[in-house]
Amino acid sequence: MSTARHTKPPRVGDAPIFRRLLIAIVLILVVLVVVAPLAVIGVQAVSKGIGYFARTIAQPDTRHAILLTVATALIAVPINIAFGVAAAWAITKYDFRGRRLLLIVIEIPFSISPIVAGVCYLFVYGLQGLFGEMLQSADIKILFALPGIVLASMFVTAPFVARELIPLMQAQGRDLEEAATSLGASGWRTFFSVTLPNIKWALLYGVVLCNSRVMGEFGAVSVVSGNIRGQTNTLPLHIELLYHDYNAVGAFAAASILALLAVVTLIAKVALERRGAGRVSRPSLAAPQPALEKIP
Amino acid sequence: MKIRLDNIVKTFETFRAVRDVSLEIGSGELVALLGPSGSGKTTILRMVAGLEFPDSGDIFFGDENATEIPVRHRGVGFVFQHYALFPHMTVGENIAFGMKVSKTRRSPTDIAARVADLLRLVQLDGLRDRFPGQISGGQRQRVALARALAVDPKVLLLDEPFGALDANVRRDLRRWLRQIHAELGITTLFVTHDQEEALDLADRVVILDKGRIVQQGTSEEVCRQPENAFVMNFLGDTNRLSAVVKDERAEVLDAVYAAPGLPDGPADLMFRPADVAWSEQGPGLAANVVRVIDRPDSRRVLAVTANGQNIEFDASPEFPAAVGSRGFLEIRRPRLFSTTA
């Protein structure tokens, strides 16, 4: 008769020593690489006491930066949602020539350095740019003001919502929408009653990511905002300003707000992933989708 | 290599997959584990392979207790239901895999020669450099077998080997597997839910239901002498009529059959569609024809008895009776199984 039983034969990599060693190494690295930065933000932010922290946040410049950041998000994110939904609908519900090209173009901002994004906008709306003189003579300020910041942010985050929706809607197919249409539903009705319920978690996921990136965008906004303290500094720019002013603690105090936002974003991400969002993302949208060869 | 299973039990969470199974397989035998899904047959196969461990009981390879030996040292050749061919390797590389990773060093020329031999054995010469994605299901299955044979296994284990294939391909592969087994003589255990396959291929058929062996024997034995209602019902088409046994006589409607050894009480009278004779006058059970289905070489007649029980029987293509006509069914070779709890 045999003695103790294992429950399941070990798979590759399950040898106890190796497994524990690998887990330990990985966990240590995670703490060093990911947790430590988060921790240092918190520690530094309150290192001169809560009073200092509160005063930094309450400063008019900081408050203005926060407001500017929030305003940018309030404008840029909804527009991006509308775009993302429209693009996903157009791409997944119809066949047309140039579809793949459109996919590639939508994905481009994802790979481009934010500085390049900012520079591009400079050359459209700046004095050196295509519309520069026109705008100046009409006395419309785009760059070095909220509109420029919003536009540059939209460029950088353009793919975010579409990226979450397109693979999912492609996998879901058109059957439900075609059924609804055959029953007489209008386009809007079909969208709201049939499509939206199926994509709501993925949509929310994309919105959360988009918002997080808009509020945290640094490189592109650096170029287009003009960096005018108290007027055109978003929160990330204000953080840089404080830091370069040798007010590291103040910078961390402001940074902690964004760090908190990042943590909230992560929690929202996890909650939405539980509901099935974010699972179908792929590195590149335009590459052909793998054939779902399900074995019977 | 003889295989012996002693009182094997396996439970998954709350599901009792295998309940106290003991089995002996002689060296060189080709044995089928046959049963419906959930009968535990695949679990038993995987335990013999070492891909699962039994909760209790022992598995012997020859005289050696192999229960605790990990799969990679058991020397089994396992052919997976969906082939599990390495998609990034060619057919030749798949077959050579076991030889390349084995502790005994073989020279590349040896390995290549053996791969060529195996390809010839499974009749896939010329496909050595193809990828699994480029060949048909039947061909993949043969590659999977060649790969398993390449490591000179003591025991060959096949998990529903032909399940995913067309009926015609299945028949051809069955014939071919029998040939290979005759040629190589390796102890072989395979799992299937297809009775035709089991009866056709196996030296011995082991029938499982809900984790227990309900009968084992040669194809002839399980077909001609089913030991219980489950086996009779599982193998081939069966008719069933309710009967009542009293004093070793079973009463079915207006007919009486001998029931030696059966206890008093309710019983099932079971018989095959081919063992029924229809006559206009009797003797037999009174029944009405409900439907006549034409088949290529016979007619299947559906009839209903006086008390509403359905019977199907096979008749010649010239069967005369039309729907609605009355007649009498004489049952030859009836089998009686007690259903008293």
Added chain:
Amino acid sequence: MARRILPGFHLSLGITLVYVAIIVVLPLGALIFKAASLGPEDYWRIVSSDRAVASYRVTALCALAATVFNLVFGLALAWVLVRYRFPGRRIVDALVDLPFALPTAVAGIALTTLFASNGWFGAPLAALGIKVAYTPLGIMIAMAFTSLPFIVRTVQPVLEELDPALEEAGQSLGGSDWAIFFRVILPLLTPALLAGLSLSFARSLGEFGAVIFIAGNQPFETEITALLTFIRLEEYDYPSSAAIATVLLMAAFVMLAVTNLLQARALRYTVKG
């Protein structure tokens, strides 16, 4: 002319095209136009200037080093998250996305403070004679931090979907753990791994916010190309800025093409054998 079954084609495509044209294509076009209007000689002079070339070297090498580090760490992390159960696994899984969610400037000052010579990590390293802040090593760490999620998240799903029967087959054929890992598992992960690496590399090439705080930004030593672009802007040298920006742009396009190609190649292996 095909009739569309579902309504809303013109509206949705219209919105999409207008948005893409105004927000994406127009600015990119403006940049390319500006750079093109320099003329070939001036353009070449600027993009091949010593300082620019030095910045390409610094950026590319640091990105490469960061990517290699992430290859090992990211693979190990994905493996541990998919194959093992341990307390806190869900939290670690969520934390992997932190570099993606955290604003780059915030990451930048945090990493700088950590690795400065009086920082939590900088101090012990300095005792060992290793200087991180204001050196290319710092750039590499900032790049590794921001692109870590890309590799983990591209490998994870493939690892999760890996057919267990393939491993069992390898075991039944007598393969040791290492043999099965290197001959079966790793080759099947490689396409996804490469796609993740190319995404990670592309991201690192363009990374700005996280890098400029820790880099020190010494021309020729620790100046990345993105920063050089920015500096030229501050100097009102718009032509130079445009030219160098197009170098980054072209690199991004190349990486985009590479990622697409690698992903298409990955499909060779998705047919289960």
